[in-house]
Amino acid sequence: MHITSERLLDDGVVERDLTLGGTTGLLWTAGAAPAPLILVGHPGGLRTMYPRVAGRARYYAREHGFHAAALELPGAGDRPPRPGADEARADLRRALEAREPVDEIVDRLVLPLVDEAVPEARAALDELLALPEMEGRVGCDGGVLAIGLRLALVDPRVRAAVLFAGSFVPRQVVEECRRLTVPVQLLLQWDDEWNDRQAALDVFDAIGSAEKTLHANLGGHTGVPAYELAQAGDFFVRHLR
Structure with a gap:
């Protein structure tokens, strides 16, 4: 890992x-004290996503003393x-406009991304958690739903996940998440024009x-309400502190 630049923001982060x-x-980072890490998806x-990602990350750092990180996805940027x-x-x-089945297409589009992004x-995380200010526990926040589900399943350092039901999930990952054990808080926009509610x-x-909560x-x-960020912060405090 190489740090290529560093800046102190106006909120002290x-x-x-x-x-x-x-x-x-x-x-x-919000200081040198050891603290859990939130991986912001x-x-x-x-x-392009910087304003939204940085806003969430800085909130977690400023309000709760968590560290936060975000990674570029395969094929992006x-x-x-x-x-x-x-x-x-x-x-x-094309299939969505024609109201045709999409399972095979979702598998073809999303599974290779999950298979590359999760490793x-x-x-x-191996490199980030080696930093002296990292306490060791990790929370997953947002991003591509299938990636968050797979990462929360396979990496024992992930202790809690706040995930957004705003992207399609391959059938294989749906079956995998039956084995999930970490607390999950799932956000769902009821009228999401980019996702299938059912x-x-x-x-x-x-x-x-055993602990899962749906915020619809x-x-x-x-259009996710602003107060959901505070709800996510409280969730991570309960499970990572």
Whole structure:
């Protein structure tokens, strides 16, 4: 891991640009005291998503003393495109408009991303958690739902997850999440124009965790109420402190 730049933000949070293996990332810290790490997810294009990602990360650091990090996804930002991804996205749009089954297309589009992104995230956690200010426990926050579900299942350092039901989940990952045990808080926008409500409810039903909570709010994909960030912070305090 290499820190390529560092800056002190006006709320006292330190923001660093990182390179980790073949990807880039950002790290926010609220001080030198050991604290858990929140891995803040996004759908790809970290620079494009920066305002939303940084807002969540800085909140967790400023209000709760957590550290936070975000990683660029395979095929996004300045990284090489994933083979076949553009074609699969076009096929998915066509099938949705025609109201045709999409399971095979979702598998083709999302599974390769999950298979690549989760090992990258675990390798990045190896390096991030070696920093002296890291306490060792990790929370997953947002991003591509299938990635968060898989990471929470396979990495024992992840102790809690706040996930967004705003992306399609392959059938294989739905079956995998029956073995989940960490506490999960799932956000669902009831009128999400980019997602299938029943599919999201099916994912929530399949999650095997003894503690799982569904927060459903009226509104479209980008209409998550601001107060949900405070709810997520309280959730991570309960399970990571």
